[in-house]
Amino acid sequence: MTNSAKLNRTMGLQRSSTSNKQKVQPITKVVKNDENSVDLSLASITSNLHDISTPNGPISSDLAYNSWVAEHPSALGSFDRMMKAAKGKRVVVFLDYDGTLSPIVDDPDRAFMSDEMRAAVREVAKYFPTAVISGRSRDKLKEFVQLSNVYYAGSHGMDILVPTGPLNPCDAKNHTAAIDKKESDVLFQPAKRFLPAIQEIRTLLEEITRKVEGARVEDNRFCISVHFRKVRDEDYDILEAKVKYVLKNYPEFHLTLGKKVLEVRPSIEWNKGHALEYILDTLGFSSSSDVLPLYIGDDRTDEDAFKVIRSRGLGFPIIVSSTPKDTKACYSLHDPSEVLTFLLRLARWRKESSSSRSLAQIWGPGNLPRSLNRGSNRDLEPLKAQGNI
Numbered sequence: 590m591t592n593s594a595k596l597n598r599t600m601g602l603q604r605s606s607t608s609n610k611q612k613v614q615p616i617t618k619v620v621k622n623d624e625n626s627v628d629l630s631l632a633s634i635t636s637n638l639h640d641i642s643t644p645n646g647p648i649s650s651d652l653a654y655n656s657w658v659a660e661h662p663s664a665l666g667s668f669d670r671m672m673k674a675a676k677g678k679r680v681v682v683f684l685d686y687d688g689t690l691s692p693i694v695d696d697p698d699r700a701f702m703s704d705e706m707r708a709a710v711r712e713v714a715k716y717f718p719t720a721v722i723s724g725r726s727r728d729k730l731k732e733f734v735q736l737s738n739v740y741y742a743g744s745h746g747m748d749i750l751v752p753t754g755p756l757n758p759c760d761a762k763n764h765t766a767a768i769d770k771k772e773s774d775v776l777f778q779p780a781k782r783f784l785p786a787i788q789e790i791r792t793l794l795e796e797i798t799r800k801v802e803g804a805r806v807e808d809n810r811f812c813i814s815v816h817f818r819k820v821r822d823e824d825y826d827i828l829e830a831k832v833k834y835v836l837k838n839y840p841e842f843h844l845t846l847g848k849k850v851l852e853v854r855p856s857i858e859w860n861k862g863h864a865l866e867y868i869l870d871t872l873g874f875s876s877s878s879d880v881l882p883l884y885i886g887d888d889r890t891d892e893d894a895f896k897v898i899r900s901r902g903l904g905f906p907i908i909v910s911s912t913p914k915d916t917k918a919c920y921s922l923h924d925p926s927e928v929l930t931f932l933l934r935l936a937r938w939r940k941e942s943s944s945s946r947s948l949a950q951i952w953g954p955g956n957l958p959r960s961l962n963r964g965s966n967r968d969l970e971p972l973k974a975q976g977n978i
């Protein structure tokens with residue numbers, strides 16, 4: 590990154606009010622190079638710059654990234670402003686796993702989270718209700734994260750384990766007592782009825798992709814991933830055709846695209862956005878107007894959660910990306926190492942503001958020194974205040 594890019598990130602450039610148009614939808618034709626997808630408007634702005642080179646190489650990618658960060662300011666550079674807006678609100682933290690808490694690596698079984706990241710998430714979860722929502726199976730997710738003070742939602746939110754709360758009776762059919770867990774926990778599995786078909790599909794996919802070198806099928810319980818990160822470019826089309834061939838006999842399923850991965854999912858109206866709302870409901874936060882969800886994620890499926898936060902009108906949708914991307918997120922972080930820094934700052938901020946709360950009790954209401962005083966109501970609506978909704 591150039592010095593000017595770093596400076597822009599540190600400053601947390603102000604976002605303009607332009608809206609983004611991408612919708613996360615089932616795909617019919619897959620566009621493969623998803624990790625490098627560029628916002629079309631940026632592409633058009635910078636398309637003529639690709640040939641411009643400096644003694645240090647081409648400048649176009651930095652320029653495109655800087656313009657994008659201007660639209661999606663760094664959550665680190667904007668941290669103080671964000672926290673000022675969060676004062677007096679109940680912050681609930683939602684984290685994606687792959688590409689957010691762990692770096693993207695070739696082997697999905699080795700996408701480990703660092704000890705530092707684990708400690709940071711543990712610390713955040715001490716101060717805020719915290720959930721990890723991932724495309725992974727819930728068991729695998731828990732195996733990676735290894736924390737007992739967070740909530741887990743696997744299979745893109747189709748497998749949620751939460752403590753019993755004020756449950757919506759309409760959802761009762763989707764609840765199962767969590768046998769292996771605490772008695773007070775329930776499992777929410779809205780795609781339960783698809784399990785036998787999902788297992789059939791997994792077996793067929795394993796068989797049919799066996800001869801495509803580098804292809805790998807991962808069982809995520811309520812969805813199946815077909816990885817192509819290690820598949821040769823020239824073999825991709827045949828892999829995609831094979832996956833689609835299997836799906837022809839399963840009209841209740843559809844295909845979506847993640848980072849070098851095709852994902853087979855049951856066609857129910859349930860995604861990470863619904864999972865976020867469900868978890869807020871179950872924790873008893875549904876009707877509170879002072880709840881501020883903060884969601885950090887890097888992939889297409891996280892866009893559903895960003896959209897929900899935008900429609901609530903309050904919260905921080907943060908995308909992790911080192912390249913410009915069309916997104917509904919308002920803020921950005923460059924990579925998992927910035928996620929780590931952000932989480933540490935978040936926990937420290939709450940720790941420090943908790944101590945100033947105790948001071949308020951000692952000093953008595955209204956007697957706090959100015960520097961410790963809470964923000965005014967004007968500061969309590971981050972998205973609105975920034976013109977982001």
Ligand SMILES: O=P(O)(O)OC[C@H]1O[C@H](O[C@H]2O[C@H](CO)[C@@H](O)[C@H](O)[C@H]2O)[C@H](O)[C@@H](O)[C@@H]1O
Nearest residue numbers: 686687693694695697700723724814848849850
């Ligand atoms: O919702 P997420 O936690 O982001 O999970 C989405 C998918 O992540 C994993 O795949 C991605 O990460 C792998 C490890 O870094 C990488 O090899 C792969 O190319 C990425 O697509 C996971 O393996 C999938 O099952 C998840 O659906």
